[in-house]
Amino acid sequence: MNWPAHRIEEVDWAPHQRQGSRAERTLDRIAVSIPPRIADLDYDPTGPVARAHEAAVIAVARLEAGYGQYLAPLGDFLLRSESVASSKIEHIDAGWRAFGKAIGGAKASDEAKSQLAAVQALIALVDAAGTGPITVEGLLGAHRLLMAPDYYAARDSGRFRDVQNWIGGSDYTPIDALYVPPPPELVPELMDDLLTFAQRRDLPILAQAAIAHAQFESIHPFVDGNGRIGRALISAILRRRGLTSRVTVPMASVMLADTARYFAQLDGFRSGKVDESVEYVALAAVHSSEAAADSALTLADLPQRWRDIARPRAGSSDERLLANLLDQPILNIDTANRITGTTDANTYRALDRLTEVGILDLLSESKRNRVWAATDILAELDALSAAIGRRSAEGI
Template identity: 50%
Template sequence: MKPSMDWPLHASEVRPWQQMVRRGPRADRTVTQVEVRLPPFIGELDVRLSGPLIAVGEKAARDATTLDSGMGRQLASLGGFLIRTESVASSKIEHIDASIEDFARALIGIKSNDSATSMVAAIGALTSLIEKAGDGEIAISDILEAHRQLMFEDPVDAATAGQFRQVQNWIGGSDFSPRGALYVPPPYELVEALMADLMIFVNREDIPALAQAALAHAQFESIHPFVDGNGRIGRALINAVLRRRGVTTSTVIPIASVLVADRDRYFRLLDDYRLGAVDELVELMCAATSLASKEAEASATVLAGLPDIWRSAVRPRKGSAADRMLDFMLDLPVFTVDQVVTRTGTNLASAYQAVERLEQEAIIYEITGRKRDRVWAASDVLEELDALNARVAMRVSPAP
């Protein structure tokens, strides 16, 4: 495969291998060596893009900026909505999925299944990383903190949350050894140096933002610095780069919604990156940014119109608890009655009356099935999350 942009190939090296605990079939137990891949150091690499690729990247950046700057008073609500959307889609790429109800319960902190809990943890990780990036620089400590937030409740890997791996990992193949692996990342003792080099790359100012985000993401996935959670943190890094470069200031772009719709092509282009072919990966990231920005604008329009639709159905008295509820449900689509009291400044009895009124009109529904400590969700807001992903999927043509 001949690269069109001059980008160094990954090297390889054969290393000794021995299972720490004897497990799996004999073929796994008798593996004695493994061929690891060694990503290049790219921190100060000269990045030269073709004119057409620069133009595509500039258009994608404009589309993202238009979304970020054009939402007016809906921007705060849209920001939270898009962080949830991006985190859910990024989790789905890793085959982590949950029902809307389970996800809603996990959002409010109610014990739910592991997938829903993990999806909510991805929200915290993404939020943490982009907020730090907004301060002007991305540091290794920011990456580690995002990983800690992602993994600290993980039933298997919580012990390594926020820590670079101290073992050899691999992608695909056997669960018990790197036999048949699709990709074997660099040895763990090289991770810190490679990540320090990557931080030099992501904090540069001389690379077009979308290309920088795409290449940084691919390099991160090649380093694979964690035992688990690499994909979700690596995709969070994309939006972190866009935030640091000022492409966005208050929203995230739900790029993972596009990537999950054509997962095979996305993974193939990460493989191509290791062979020195990067143009198509940059093109994909630019196209994903433009498409996701346009569909996020459509969701912003839907969300902005919901309070008027709700008021037409409920016809609340102006200033009543029900009326005030309709103003905060875009920001807080899953809530308890105590939160209604706090947000509306009313008493408990009025809050319950307002909840009952909205429930009668099917604007909200109860998601716990309990008599105490009950939680309600605004169905229209949560359903728009799935609707955005569905619209994106319809516009993406999966690679053959």
């Protein structure tokens, strides 16, 4: 389908300080990419793209209808999986143990705090989309949450950039950059146009999400955090359009499995190859939804497996903890006490017993803030990401 390509324009370049090579120090003009306005553009997939889009809608709807209701913990599980994979694309990977510490409130690494912030940003954006339109204020609020753990990045959070940025190349100038987004003065207008497009109800849902994501990444409206917020926008549009209401489709794992292909289709979008971007996101939704359905079945079987291993007494603290582990796979003493409804001493004994039989793993041994995690659930998070990667490598 015909779709307007980005326009390339030359603009003045005035660096704040002269650094780098002689060519960089004397640079006074740069070429920037200007995305088209898309608010009123129509898109109707045809042929293989239309079939991929239909398959994606069916796969997401089946995941939502088949597992989102009777296995409520799947929602939190998939949301965390999506956020962590999206962070890994940006080379932020704390590992599940450190991430669990951050969730439990223990002392954690900067990377773990950043991954947790990505979860919080995704929750904020998707929840808001479930109750109203996706707004500039909503995006800025999600960005503020995302950047909060980084003192220096937080100073630029919650607002659109007022400087020229670029992807790749030199640290000092856009020389040899892979992509140079539009100048900062165009960002507010382009974002208003994008959000008008995102509010429409007359577009195929996955296509709308794919185009909005690619347009967002092309505008690159923030100094930092564009990738994670832009990928969260896909989930927000699926929620806004009503395709999902409980689950988050973990498409970032497809992008993580082959980042070169992910970035290549974004480049293609900028040259007008909109079908490639739509088909890419549609197939990502198919593969991730099917793998997530397998994880749902695995998670549903865990409570009985745990009971067979621990053999808790009826009405015991052990039994109450096991019954709530799917909902609360990361525990500190406060959350465990709320579940057991008993004293610290009884709760600690129950946690120790479940740790001894391998159901829980002690992530943080600090006496003041110990954190436990359900090892089977953490293992399944890794298994899901790996399964999505395998499916996408074989099918896309």
